[in-house]
Amino acid sequence: MKSFRIIIADDEPTIRLILKELLIKEGYEVEEAANGEEAILALRNAPFNLAILDYRMPKMDGMEALRQIKKIDPSVAVVMITAHGNTDVAMEAIREGAYDYFPKPFDNKEIVFVVKRVKERQELLKKIERLESQLRHEHKRFDKIVGASSKMQEVFALIRKVATNDVTVLICGESGTGKELVASAIHYQSYRRKKPFIKVSCVAIPETLLESEMFGHEKGSFTGAYQLKPGKFEMAQEGTLFLDEIGDMPLSLQPKLLRVIQERELERVGGTKTIKVDIRLIAATGKDLAECVKNQTFREDLYFRLNVIPIYLPPLRERRDDIPLILEHFIIYYNQKLGKQITSWDQDFMKAVMDYSWPGNVRELENIIQRAIILSSGDKLTVDLLPPNIHTEPAMPDLAAIADDFSVPMPERIQAISDKLEEQMIRHALKKANFRRQETADILGISRKSLHNKMEKYNLFDKDNLVDEKE
Numbered sequence: 001m002k003s004f005r006i007i008i009a010d011d012e013p014t015i016r017l018i019l020k021e022l023l024i025k026e027g028y029e030v031e032e033a034a035n036g037e038e039a040i041l042a043l044r045n046a047p048f049n050l051a052i053l054d055y056r057m058p059k060m061d062g063m064e065a066l067r068q069i070k071k072i073d074p075s076v077a078v079v080m081i082t083a084h085g086n087t088d089v090a091m092e093a094i095r096e097g098a099y100d101y102f103p104k105p106f107d108n109k110e111i112v113f114v115v116k117r118v119k120e121r122q123e124l125l126k127k128i129e130r131l132e133s134q135l136r137h138e139h140k141r142f143d144k145i146v147g148a149s150s151k152m153q154e155v156f157a158l159i160r161k162v163a164t165n166d167v168t169v170l171i172c173g174e175s176g177t178g179k180e181l182v183a184s185a186i187h188y189q190s191y192r193r194k195k196p197f198i199k200v201s202c203v204a205i206p207e208t209l210l211e212s213e214m215f216g217h218e219k220g221s222f223t224g225a226y227q228l229k230p231g232k233f234e235m236a237q238e239g240t241l242f243l244d245e246i247g248d249m250p251l252s253l254q255p256k257l258l259r260v261i262q263e264r265e266l267e268r269v270g271g272t273k274t275i276k277v278d279i280r281l282i283a284a285t286g287k288d289l290a291e292c293v294k295n296q297t298f299r300e301d302l303y304f305r306l307n308v309i310p311i312y313l314p315p316l317r318e319r320r321d322d323i324p325l326i327l328e329h330f331i332i333y334y335n336q337k338l339g340k341q342i343t344s345w346d347q348d349f350m351k352a353v354m355d356y357s358w359p360g361n362v363r364e365l366e367n368i369i370q371r372a373i374i375l376s377s378g379d380k381l382t383v384d385l386l387p388p389n390i391h392t393e394p395a396m397p398d399l400a401a402i403a404d405d406f407s408v409p410m411p412e413r414i415q416a417i418s419d420k421l422e423e424q425m426i427r428h429a430l431k432k433a434n435f436r437r438q439e440t441a442d443i444l445g446i447s448r449k450s451l452h453n454k455m456e457k458y459n460l461f462d463k464d465n466l467v468d469e470k471e
């Protein structure tokens, strides 16, 4: 059982002692404070479930302490001790957010009863929170992954195949292509679906925190480790652990992860007890992990362990035939969510959406549809509802039209198509590299000089401020 922590603030040491002994006997963890100020200090240092505050105390009285506690952490329950017959104070305390009060002199049984009720209520709240989050995930399960393109059909087939067994899956793809959606789809189609689906994001967390986040820590294992904390591996027991942005995992943590994957057991930070873990692993990355291995930022042995079944999510610009379907999907969703009645779109809207390069993939498309629906006043989506950068982006040239223009000799047509394609590739690469020249040249696999010449040829230096000198 997880410990239930109580702080007792009273200026009379005997009262503190009586209460402390009584509550420790009931199995609670109890600390003391001689006034409100001390209680607040203790609370800032470590979490408590319940604060029992005497109303009359020097330095900071119970009412002020109550207000401050509610500001610091509203989930801490507060019970006020009042002088006998002082119902005004009791009522005020309740109004300020206290859970209950008991008048002095108090009855031991009553105290034990109130504390038990606070504990049960907090457990209930936690349970509701868990159920709600489960429900959100359930919702995700039915949240369709939309895609009619052959590339997405291949992805769906792979999901169905891997869902039924326990293999480790590595999902790769640019930002916003649906990596997390696919990970949860695999979990909810697997036999582990009724068990937790837990995500760890390996990015933007300091290394030591990430270690304790994944593997948990024992009480007192480092400054700030006030309580035993189980890690995400333990929380995912019998379910699925989703390691997001695995390419960003610090090199120093990788051996420990590798060991846990191989041995299926771990020790918490600062602990010696070995804990067995039974989980399915899914990792995702926007980075090219093979490249990271080459650059020695990712261990090769770990890469092989994770890359058992790779699933690659193609960027949206490579499966444009999915766009109308995704559009419909989000229109239905946001109509309902925002109380709107969009039923169609005009041609210009569709053309702009089909032509745009979607560097942010489905997430960007979703955001833009949501924005357009919010801004719309009628029942039709029109091109003016799109952000300017989308409808001013030059359209992908109609190559078929050039090819079919029999008035032009074939070699010239081929040259024209080749030039158009080259120009388009450079535009995309420039955007992808955020207009940094060297990076663009690297993406394209050409020299910087050659990139410069081509930018000159296609006049890409000043067009709509497309290229600014960032270097």
Ligand SMILES: Nc1ncnc2c1ncn2[C@@H]1O[C@H](COP(=O)(O)OP(=O)(O)OP(=O)(O)O)[C@@H](O)[C@H]1O
Binding pocket: 144, 145, 146, 147, 173, 174, 175, 176, 177, 178, 179, 180, 181, 182, 286, 326, 329, 362, 363, 366
């Ligand atoms: N094929 C799809 N059909 C419907 N919705 C999708 C699809 N792909 C992505 N989405 C939606 O796009 C958003 C982004 O998806 P998700 O978070 O899974 O992407 P990601 O690849 O994990 O992105 P990032 O790398 O930025 O974390 C989510 O709201 C998701 O529901």
Ligand SMILES: [Mg+2]
Binding pocket: 179, 180, 244
């Ligand atoms: Mg993601």
